[in-house]
Amino acid sequence: MAASTNMSSFPECQVKFYTKQVKYSLPDSIFSVPGNATSSELSDLINALLKDWSEEEWKTVEFDFIVGGQLLRLSLQELLDKKEISNETVIEIEYFERYPTPTPQDSLVHDDWVSGVQACKDWILTGCYDNTIQLWTIEGKHLLTIPGHIAPVRAVAWIEVGDPISTFVSTSHDETAVIWQWNQQTNAIECVNVCRGHARSVDCVGVDPSQGRFATGSYDHMLKVWCVGDQEDGALEANEGEGSRKRLKNDAGKNKNRTPIMTLAGHNEAITGLEWTSLEEVCTASMDNTIRLWDIELGGMKSQLTGSKAFLDISFSRLNRSLLSASTDRHIRLWDPRSKEGTVVKCVFSSHVGWVTAVDWSPVNQYHFISGSHDTLLKLWDIRSPKAPLYDMTGHEDKIMCVDWSVPSLMISGGADSHIKIFKSEVVTEDEPME
Numbered sequence: 080m081a082a083s084t085n086m087s088s089f090p091e092c093q094v095k096f097y098t099k100q101v102k103y104s105l106p107d108s109i110f111s112v113p114g115n116a117t118s119s120e121l122s123d124l125i126n127a128l129l130k131d132w133s134e135e136e137w138k139t140v141e142f143d144f145i146v147g148g149q150l151l152r153l154s155l156q157e158l159l160d161k162k163e164i165s166n167e168t169v170i171e172i173e174y175f176e177r178y179p180t181p182t183p184q185d186s187l188v189h190d191d192w193v194s195g196v197q198a199c200k201d202w203i204l205t206g207c208y209d210n211t212i213q214l215w216t217i218e219g220k221h222l223l224t225i226p227g228h229i230a231p232v233r234a235v236a237w238i239e240v241g242d243p244i245s246t247f248v249s250t251s252h253d254e255t256a257v258i259w260q261w262n263q264q265t266n267a268i269e270c271v272n273v274c275r276g277h278a279r280s281v282d283c284v285g286v287d288p289s290q291g292r293f294a295t296g297s298y299d300h301m302l303k304v305w306c307v308g309d310q311e312d313g314a315l316e317a318n319e320g321e322g323s324r325k326r327l328k329n330d331a332g333k334n335k336n337r338t339p340i341m342t343l344a345g346h347n348e349a350i351t352g353l354e355w356t357s358l359e360e361v362c363t364a365s366m367d368n369t370i371r372l373w374d375i376e377l378g379g380m381k382s383q384l385t386g387s388k389a390f391l392d393i394s395f396s397r398l399n400r401s402l403l404s405a406s407t408d409r410h411i412r413l414w415d416p417r418s419k420e421g422t423v424v425k426c427v428f429s430s431h432v433g434w435v436t437a438v439d440w441s442p443v444n445q446y447h448f449i450s451g452s453h454d455t456l457l458k459l460w461d462i463r464s465p466k467a468p469l470y471d472m473t474g475h476e477d478k479i480m481c482v483d484w485s486v487p488s489l490m491i492s493g494g495a496d497s498h499i500k501i502f503k504s505e506v507v508t509e510d511e512p513m514e
Contacts, residue, residue: 090156092155092156095172103175115155117154118151122143144173146172149463181472182503187213187215202240202245212225227249234283250295252280254280258273259271271335275338277297280297280298287355291306294355300347300367301342303341306337343380345371348389352393359375368388369383372416384414389407394440398440409452410435411431411435412424428465434452434478441487447460450482489503
């Protein structure tokens with residue numbers, strides 16, 4: 080079946096279109112399209128076909144296309160040549176609605192560099208170089224300033240979000256990790272435990288899937304595992320306004336102090352990122368150019384991945400079981416640490432022009448992730464398009480230090496410009512139409 084379009088007629092390829100988004104399905108047919116067709120021209124073709132076959136008034140939709148496992152960003156023939164796919168056969172092309180453009184939603188102002196951020200449900204935690212933790216609603220309303228550290232805060236992570244009690248952890252240059260309890264109804268904060276044991280700045284933190292333990296990585300090269308454990312009483316008010324800047328004493332009592340249940344040594348430089356890949360395994364990234372997998376049950380290193388430059392962050396996807404690494408060589412790498420065939424680096428993403436400081440997978444789509452860099456850009460990627468991100472999100476005036484995509488509709492970044500930038504997007508889950 081020949082396709083009627085405005086595209087050039089030379090050369091031609093025989094293609095079969097298919098989609099997993101049922102409402103955009105076409106009859107099972109083979110089409111003849113020009114080899115120099117672009118994604119935009121194929122999108123026009125799909126819209127023309129859907130308009131002809133739709134029983135209702137058709138509204139134009141922008142589509143993306145996958146050929147040979149890669150997004151179409153060149154002409155069809157150029158991609159076929161690159162992938163060494165013969166145009167003598169029928170080419171199967173998957174199409175789906177293009178990811179919507181993320182839109183700026185808010186900019187949350189801090190008093191110093193923002194080095195840590197994590198959202199959960201209706202709340203956003205941020206860590207700042209003014210020694211404080213900040214608590215916000217996802218709509219941008221400021222709830223609390225928590226002056227609980229005596230040096231810059233490096234990382235924050237929710238442990239459990241409940242109604243009304245929630246728990247989270249913060250880490251700092253002051254060599255501690257602090258467990259906090261927040262009462263949503265009274266807006267009261269309690270310093271539950273101060274975790275001591277590191278000898279240098281505690282730069283990263285991750286909570287295990289059971290929410291019963293967390294791990295910290297430090298400039299002292301050590302990985303430590305801690306138990307969340309029992310929580311004490313005696314909430315301290317930290318409402319904005321009166322007393323908000325009074326320091327919550329870390330040493331409120333000997334029972335507040337906590338020591339690690341495990342210390343794992345092996346890195347030769349600072350640990351800059353960590354992720355729990357399961358209840359028994361933690362992955363760490365370091366400035367010693369290595370990524371290491373640790374067996375928490377046995378208390379030892381399982382394997383090591385080696386790069387050429389310092390790693391600054393990692394992110395693990397529970398949807399595709401892959402790792403992303405951010406590096407000082409300006410590249411992002413996709414790793415399959417369990418690969419038994421060929422290289423464990425499955426793809427390299429190149430677009431940033433400064434150090435890549437932070438990466439985070441989408442929580443609902445195995446193909447998408449975001450990255451932040453010293454080049455001030457937050458980028459949205461599809462792993463099937465390694466040379467070109469889907470979108471560049473601007474707004475920061477200085478280097479990006481942290482990113483978060485824990486809430487599916489919110490892409491968040493924090494930077495040395497003392498701002499949190501929030502971009503909102505429609506939720507796009509794998510193999511489903513947009514909500």
